[in-house]
Structure formats: structure tokens, C-alpha cells
Amino acid sequence: MVQETGSISLPQKRYYRQRAHSNPIADHCFDYPAHPDDVDWQEMYPNITSDQCVEFADIGCGYGGFLVTLGEMFPDRFAIGLEIRVKVSDYVMDRIKALRTLHPGKYNNIACLRTNAMKYLPNYFRKAQLDKMFFLYPDPHFKRAKHKWRIINQALLSEYAYVLRKGGLVYTMTDVEDLHKWIVLHMEQHPLYERLPSDEEKADPITPKLYQSSEEGAKVVRNKGDHFLAIFRRI
């Protein structure tokens, strides 16, 4: 990989802009492990030991704003951001590198992977490995014909349930009300998830961070749009 050498400043987003959509069904140029045993986690997390594993996954992590927050909130746990877009995932990787250089000893618990989360989750994570999954401001794919491209759909919810442990949580946030309704409908129809009551949603220490720290979210705040949060428990 090419690295921004000779500078320890954070990478500039203007070099990494990319259109918001990517076809998740098509073939891409991905190197993915055939089996979770084949993943070299130490390459991504310099301090991870063999009895530790990634427990948080930010699916479609975008420019990584929330991932960084997550790393700060839970310094003892490992979080991964998955992003399909080439430039955007590269930005997050460079950002984490720069953060590690600027703050020695910190940010060693976050990493970003360029992959297609709709296809390759079982290639990276074992059954019941994950404790929390985040779907923040996912691509709404408004057209009905592209609903199969949505990151939350009936078939994929079973795959997420497979990598999540019982009691694990799924956080969803969007500024598109129709998508929010779709997510809630499908999650509640799925027998392996239940929605948290709103007082539990409010009490979760992560909840305020979801409103604050996603950069996509920050834009919505400027536009005075509404946020729609829903948290579900893997039964």
C-alpha cells in the first residue's frame, strides 16, 4: 500500500472523495480470506493477542468518524470498520495510521477493511464472534429493484445473526424515514431480533455518540434533518 510518508498530519478528505453508491452484488477486486482462521488480525491491530478478537463491526463505516469514537470509548476492545469504496476505505486506513503516529499507544484497537460486508462476513468472523454491529446512515437504495442491495434485508439479517452472539446489539441510524421503517419492519419480522424499548435505547452510552460523531450525521444536523435510531438485540 502507498503511504503518506513525510507528514504526520491527518489525511485530507478532498483527495478521497467518491460517489456514495457501490454495487454490492457485482464482482470486485477483493482479496478475502477463505476462512476466518486465515485472517491476519495482527497486521491490523499491532497489540492484539491470540485470545482476543474483534467484537465491534461498523458496517459501511464511511470516513470512519464513528469508528474513531468507538475506539476511544472502548480502549480495551477491538473494533473494525468495513467499507466497500476504494478511496473511502483508504482514507480511513490513512487516518488511523496518522492517529497512531500522533498519539503513540492509542488507536491500536481500531482498523478498517475494504470488503463487501454483504458477501464476506462469514469469511472474516466466526459464529457468535461479534458483540455489536453498527449500520449508520446506510445507502437507502430508493428504487424498489435495488432493495436487494440494501444492507438490511431479510436474507442478510440471518447472516448478521450468525456472526452476532446472543445478547449482542445491532445499532441502526438513518435520516431517511422510509428506510428506517423498512429496517424496523424487517428486523422485527426476523425471529432472532427484538427492538430495545426506547428507554433502553436512550440509556445506552453509545446512543448520544451516534448522533454526534458520524460525519454523515453531522451534515444532517446542519440540514436540520431528522435522525431515526433503532437498536435491536440478538435473541
Next chain:
Amino acid sequence: MTTLFYAEPELVIALNTKVIFVNPNDLQIFKEIEIPKDLTKVGLKAPKGIADADGEGGSEQSKETKKTKEVKPELPSILHVEVSPDHCLCAITTAGQKAVLLYQCRPEHAKLVSVRPLARASSALTFSKDSKVLLVTDKSGDCYKYDCVNFEEEPKLLLGHLSIVYDVLWTPDSKYIITCDRDDKIRITNYPETYDIHGYCLGHKEFVSGVAFLSEDTIVSISGDKTLRIWNFISGKEKSKIDLPAPALRLCLRPKSENKFEAAVLLYQPDESVGIYEITNSGEGQWLIEELTKLNYPDVIISNICFVNERLYATGIVDECFSLKISNIADSQQIISTDWIDMIEERFRSEVWKPEDVSAWFKKRYDNVSDYLERKKRRIEEKQK
């Protein structure tokens, strides 16, 4: 598309619009099915039940249904055929007018009893052991359940992959559905709780084109990565593996003795396009795989293979025409009747049949990374000057 399989005592061969059930040992044709030319005349309706399956309601839905209400007057042609374990039903899926047809074969002589819509072109079929349910997988990776007791019941979506499912198995106790896809995966799904994935058998590095049972907890799989592998599908552990001379497209298996199987593998290469392998259970979960022989089919594009006892039957294409080949596997040099082959080929003489483009099964690796990294490198160098 052609279908070829042996449901003792019948060898079943299908092409375009015709299915024949024939005795492999003499010139007797048990029965023949010619599918109707217009399935709407026998009750095919628009697939509204299937469109509903993604759970979306509302006005958008009804608009969609209206659009698809008129079934195109395209001629149906056969995609896949399967006979139920009790031999009472024959299931046929069609393209053109997409449908799942059920024919009652006993006591009737192939009577059409059910015509139900099919959402997308099918990719594989299997019956439950009790013959009461049919599973149909399709090109987009979905797996539907068709009730075979209540013929009117609408198909139900059970599970979905993100790419075409090439083969499907259902354990005899009905507890697990096993599906394999173009994204290198073998998935084990609980049944009837199909929303709950039991596990995966992971290790293949290209499409998984076929799976078959070796025992109650063991399967064999073949793949475009040029391997044949044996798995304990309950634990997801790979038990054994052998390299193949070419990517594998189809698999058929026959038990040889208590602990021995013979596997025929259709290979993606000209001439020597079938490999024969012996799989032996040496006890305590140990499996040995050995190549026995390769079969040579010069000038024929083989598309289907099946065992009939110690012989391997293969259907293929010569100049867009149907061709049947029979090979002796064992040393017994039984005489193969050319009259019999002529009789079968005659049945399909008028059919035009174009080979499937198998190269589309392989993943296209288009590189959208190197260019970007090159530009980035230049940008950084520029800055450092």
C-alpha cells in the same frame, strides 16, 4: 438446458420441452412428458406471491403486481427436472414462462397436477425425503419451498444467498438445508428455522458447483478452484481434499460398498472432461480420495453426467445437437448397445441445443484499486518535491 439422472429403474433425460423416462437396459420407454406450449392456459398466474416474499407491503407493491400480471407469451422450456423419492411426483422448472410444474407419476401416467409461478430462473431442485416438499433455488441465490401436498399453496422464501446457488441438499431427517454458491460458500441452514444459520463450510476459493452426501454428517463438494473436498458439515471442518486437473462443474456419486463411493466429476476442459474418483471412509472420520481414471470425450461438450450402476451416462452437445455417451467404469466390459443410444438420440434429433457459457461462472476480477494507488503515489511524490 438438459437434465440427466437415474431414479431406479428409470433413466430420466430432458431437453427443451420433452422429458423421457427410459429403461437403461432395454429399448423400453416408460413414459414421456411434453410440457404445454402455453402455461397460462393450464393455470400459470403472475408470481405475486413470490414478489411479496420480501415482506414489503403498500402501494408500491400493487403497482409492481399490475406490471407483471401479463405473462409473456414466450415458449416455456425445461430448466430442471427432479423425481420425488417415492417416485409419485415429477417436478419440472421452466424458463420462458417461468413455472414449477408437478406431474403425478403414480398411479397416473404423468398427469399435470400443479402449475405455480417461479420468481427467477431455477438453478437446482431437491425433494424432502418424505416427498412432501420441493426446494427450488434460483439464479439470484434465493431458495423457495413448494408444498407438494397442497398443490395450491404459494411458494415460500426460506433463505437467500448473494449469488447463484448451484446445488442444494436436504438432510434425510430434514434438519439441515445445504446450499452452495458462486461466492465460494457452502451454507448449512437449520430447518424449519431457516432464519437461523447453523454454519458454513469454508475453504473453497472459487464457485462451489456441486455437493453430495457421504454420510449423515459428511458431504463431498466440488469447485471451480480445482479441488474436491470432504467436510463434516455439522462442525464445518474440512476432512480431506484432492486437487483436480481442471475446474469442476458437476458431481455425481454412487455408493460402491459400505465404506466406498465412486464420484464422477465433470471438468471444465476439453476431451478428458470427466474424472472418476474413489472415496473411502477408513473409519473414525477419516476419508481417503483417490483418482481412478479420466474419461475422454473428444468433440463433445458434456453437460450432464450420471451413474447407472457401473456405467457412466453423459449427455452433451455436438454441432448444437443432443448426443449421448455411455462408458464402462469397472473392468466388466459389458457391451453397450448402439441401438439403444440411437433410439434415445432419435428422440431429441429435432432439438437445437446451445452450450451454456460456463466462463461466466468464474468471478471477473476487475481491478479498481491499482489505478487509484498509482495516482495517490504520484500525488504524494509531487507534494514532496
